[in-house]
Structures are given as C-alpha cells and as structure tokens.
Amino acid sequence: MSKKAKKDPFASRGRKARPSQMRPKVDPSLRALLEKYPAERSNLIPLLQVVQDQHGWLTEDSMAAIAEYLHVPSSIVYGVATFYAQFYMTPQGKHRVKVCQGTACHVRGSQAIMDQLSSKLGIPPGGTTSDLLFSLERVACFGSCALAPVMVLDGKVHGRVTIKKAEKIVEGVK
C-alpha cells in the first residue's frame, strides 16, 4: 500500500539540510525505533506515538530526529504534534490520572471530582506535580458513559466514581 502513497511534497524538493541543521547525535535506541517504520509521511503520527510511548513525552530532540528521518522540516513535526491532544511536550507524572468530562459524566458531577482531585494534588487539570509522581488530565470521553462518572488511573478504568472514591483511588497508588 505504501508504494502507492501520495508523493511527499517535502521529500521531492531534494533539499539537504545545512550542516548547522544536522543532528548527527541521534540516540541509537531511538534510531532503531524509528527504523521499524518505513520513512513515509503517513507514518509521522505512528512515529510520534511510539516515541512518546517509549519516553513518556516528546522532547525537542526526539521530534527533530523524526523530522530528519522522514525528511520533513521540524516545524511540520512540531505542528502535527501540537495539533493532537495526546502528545505531551513536557515530562509527565509517573501516575496518570484522567477524569472523564463526557456529557454523561458531566451531568453526573465529574467537575466536582476534577476540582477535588485538582486541589488534593495541588495541580490544575493538565498539570504535573513537581515530584513527577502525578499528572492530572481531562479527557473528553472514554465511552463508558453508562458507568458515569468515570476516571482512569494508569490505564485502569474506574466507574461510578464519587469524590470520596476518587480520593481513595489516588491515595491507593501513593
């Protein structure tokens, strides 16, 4: 399928990066990770996903390495990475607390849960504690609306959450 892909507009210009732009020091493990995917523009999002999966967030260097690998300007990689909510440009906490803000959760009081966790952890939604232990995030919808309100801690979905239960779940990992 890949061969039939639309030709990449940036690769076709045949421009080489100036020496000052070259980044010869790409971490070999990162390089190996990138090379698992064909160097095609349509693999940009999958590459960002695997790199983030490995490192927890996207550093400037890792994005530059992806840009170099795909022969596209760093600005393109940065533009795509910042467009999607799932990519992080800052280090994330060891434990990820996500509170669902879907409609069903909202009418069943998810805002109060978010407020309480936010004051308990001392960080706003989207923030990370200074000890890098917790990140707090709002998520649009997990699709578990029938069990609203819902929160997710490190990938585990908890349904029918109350303020108290939410506190307990977070305390459980401390």
Added chain:
Amino acid sequence: MRFEQLQARAKKAWQEVVSPQIPLIRMGMATCGRAAGGQELLQAFQEELAKNKIQAQFSEVGCLGLCYAEPMAEIILPGRPGVLFAKLTPAKMKKIGEDYLVHGKIVGDSALAVMGPARNGTPAFTDLPMVKGQQRTALRNCGIIDPTNLDHYLAHDGYVGLKRALSLSPDEVIAEVKTSGLRGRGGAGFPTGQKWEFCRKATGTPKYLICNADEGDPGAFMDRSVLESDPHSVLEGMALAAYAIGAEHGYIYCRAEYPLALERLDLAIRQATEHNLLGDNILGSGFNLHLKIKMGAGAFVCGEETALMASIEGRRGMPRTRPPFPANQGLFGKPTTINNVETLANLPPILAKGGAWYAGFGTEKSKGTKTFALAGKVDRTGLIEVPMGITLKEIVFDIGGGSPIGKKIKAVQTGGPSGGCIPAELFDLPVDYERLAAVGSIMGSGGMVVLDENTCMVDVARYFLEFTKNESCGKCAPCRLGTRQMHEILTDICAGRGRPGDIELLEEIGAAVRKGSLCALGGTAPNPVLTTIQHYRHEYEQHIQDQRCFAGVCKALITYSINAETCNGCRVCATNCPQQAISGEKKKPHVIDTALCIKCGICYEMCKFDAVVRQ
C-alpha cells in the same frame, strides 16, 4: 479449509458453549464490565472455586448492553440454559457459586434472567424491560459470543453475507444495500448504497475504504461496544463495502482512547487473514482486501471525513472544503469511501438475509434499526438497538426505566456536541433522521443523555461549547472565533455576570457560525445553544435577570445553608466538608460559613435528613 468446513468446525465449537460438559461461566468483559470491576471479580471467583475444588471453565464475552447491571456473569450448567447474574459483588458471587454451581438452585431474586424460557420466577432475557423493545441487528452478537473467537462469529452466520456477496456482482451488492434503505449511522444519514455507487463510478486507482471508528462524541459508545464485542462483523462489513466499491486497501481509524477495541481489531484481522476471509483471493473469489489500523491521537475533529483522511496522511487533522468529495478525491487524492462502524456492522445481515428484510423495520425514510447509548440520569443505562420510528418516551421510560431516584425527566440530549436538547414535552416524537432534525437536534451517532430537573440547561450549553471551543481546529474563523465568543457569554451567564441582550447575541452568533463554518463541527456547534434557548429560554432569563439557577448547578448563583429545624447534629456534613466550613456541636444544629464554602455540594448529598438547603 473450505468455507463449509470452517462453518462445521464453528458449529461444533459453539455447541460446546451452549451445552458444556462442565459448568461454564461467561463474564462480560468489555470496557464497561471491566470498569465495574469484572476482572477482579473473576479472579476472586476463580480462586474461590479452585479452593473448593469446584470444576468450571471460564470465558469472556463482550457487552450485552445492560451496562447498569455490570458486572454480570452468565452461568451455563450442563443441560440447562444459561442464567444471567447481575450487579455482582465478591460476596454475591461466592453465594451464587454455592447455590447455583453446586446445588443448581437460584436463591431469591439473585438472578437477572434466563437465556431461554422463564423459569421459577426468573424472567426470560428477551422479556426484560430493557431488552423487550429492542431489535438487535448491528449488536446481534454483542455479549453473546466471545469476541476473540472466530468460530463463535462463524457459528452465528458470520461471513455468510460476504460469501453471498462474492457470488454477486459489485453492482448487485450495491443494489441490495440500496433496497435495504441503510443510511450512514455516523450521524449525517447519507444513503450508503448511493455513497458506494459514487465511489464505484469514480475514476482513479487504487480506491480506498475507510472505517471511521473515531467515535468522539462525548456520551456515545456504540462503536466501542461493537468493536470490542463483535469485531468480525465490522471486518465482514468492510469486506462487503470494499468489494462493492472496488477497493483492495482499507483503513480502520480508531481513537486511541479505546485500547481494548484496538487490541480486539488487531486480533480479528489476524484471524480473518489466517482463514482466508481477508487478504489475497478471499474465499477463492479473486477479490483481495488488506486492512490496516490507524490509531487516532486525540482530536475530535478527525471524525469529520476530510480531517480524518488528513490525519491518516500524517497531517494536522483539519477539514477541507468539499467538493471534491472523497468519493472522487479522498485519501492520497484517490477515490475513497468512509463508512461508520455501525453502518458496517449492519451490512453482513443485510447481505445474508436480503435488503428487503432490513427495510421491513423503521419508518418510510429511515429504514432499519439504530443503536443508542443511553446514559445520564436514567435508571437502566446501557446500549440499545431499536427499530427507527420508536418514540423517545419508549426509549427513556420503557427501556431506560425513567429516573433512578424519582426525579422529573426534563429532556434528552441527542447527537452530542452537534445535537440538541429535546424537551420531555416532545417525547412522543418518533425517532428518525428527519423528525429529530425538525426539532433542531440531530440523530447523530446515537448518544442519548437523559437530563433531569437537577440539570441546568444553560450549563449544558456551556459544557458543549467548551468542548467545541477546545476541539475547533482553528482553520475557519466562524468556528474558531464564534465558539469562543459563545462560550464566553455562556460562562458569564453561569457565573452570574449575564447581561440583558446576551440571549439575542447568542442567537445571532449561533446563526452566523452555523452558516459560515467550513465543516460540520462548526456548522452544528451552535445546536446545543440554540435548542436550549428555543425550549428553555426562561432558564436563561432566570440566570440573567433573577440571578438564580433553579437546577442548583451554577455555583455562583446558589448558596448552601442548614435548616436548623431538621438538622439533628449528626456531624456527617461537618466531617465530610473538605473546607471545614461547617461548625456546630454534636446533636445541635450546624451552621455553614458561607465565606469558606466552596459550594462543592458534598454536605447536600451526604445529609440523610435533607437539612442542607440549596438555593
């Protein structure tokens, strides 16, 4: 293996489920079952049985749609129909193990239903109020089969539709789908057969088929459930669609928030390829189809077809103007058809049983069945599939059971951020594409959130605008600026800073955003505001003029106090107050310090004597 041999093997495998040699316990393990604690329960139960040396086998099933009753388990004893046990806890599960597994007795009302005729006071599954009015087509196998087992799917007429389609010409397949009257279940309702025909007639190769599994509407989970509970029905649907339009490559664009769905899809694709139901020369017909999964990265707008294609191409997911339509210039500039998960899951039975069978359900212009994700302030939340034309009243009260705590139902919100609120006075409305549009809402993908008297409609509108404001891609000005302005005005109204003329201003901006936006995200973003103004203008006026929120939601407009006459000084509120804003001696009336109170409402919910007053 020939298809007939595959079917024979599948029938045998299914027979072992229906009449097992030793007791079989089947747990609902879709995301909702897991969220309700299904996994922990299963583990505890397995240990318990092992300890007591009771022989039993376990398997996982998907979602039956009765999410309110999760965690659920079906126990099949040799020679008996399965019995469904609901709302399980470790203690309840242990008791059932003793009573039913060992002695074969259903004690009291511990069982929810029998998967067969009613027996000893336990109702038949099909007679349950939530199941009775349903007609499950897209959801036909959900919760019935083990989604990781291809044999189970094959035993339920799986891939029979594909087998038949491959003996027809692509044009005949399109004609069959046209007869069925199937319309796109993603929300817009475009006739599926017609969509295929455009793509089939388009020039250019290769052609692409895309399955849109980027179910972003908050409050909707139909697609998740189908993908998790019956992934092969989507794959078979894709094979049918690809054959009809002449595509050999397909993508499934699934959102990353659904890890289990992604896992199940991946497994199903491998199974189907292994058994020649996908891949090269499918079932010896000469037709090839290769499927690839693309994981989304968290952008609501990627549910819009042109944005979705941009995302697959590795770009920012921004929509573009149409025409050219995807049928002519879609993915990588080639002819492309994009179908929603539910649309695809409807196709196998349509091809197996014929389009006329499907068209037998529904109304004149909206044929067939539609799934709805019933959530919010309703007793029986879950996933249902009903014939088109059923009234909202039947859905909310007969199937959903009305309010769980005896509150007055105020409205239903359909269609997510693109839809609107339909007030309870209009609940006699039959559900179909045209009639929902006539009252300012849309069918949408099927999210249906029930709102009761404690839901503030201004707050609901603000909530949706906050969502669309955040998710607007920013390409066109009406959507980018308009949603922001509307959100600011609504936030002001909710915070008690509303000004006269705000309602009219909202209407004016809403009309402009509706008209001027590039894609459907912006075009429908004002719907939640405009429908709530249309039906609940008085609530807006109360917020602005009287500075009151009678639903008790908008924090700036409410205060909490304690009624000294009903308060018996039990101290529950004081100990639970996160701000220590409540004081008072034991057994004497308490007082709330309004300066400290953050209006979280915990005391209001905790008080068993209704002594906390919200005004």
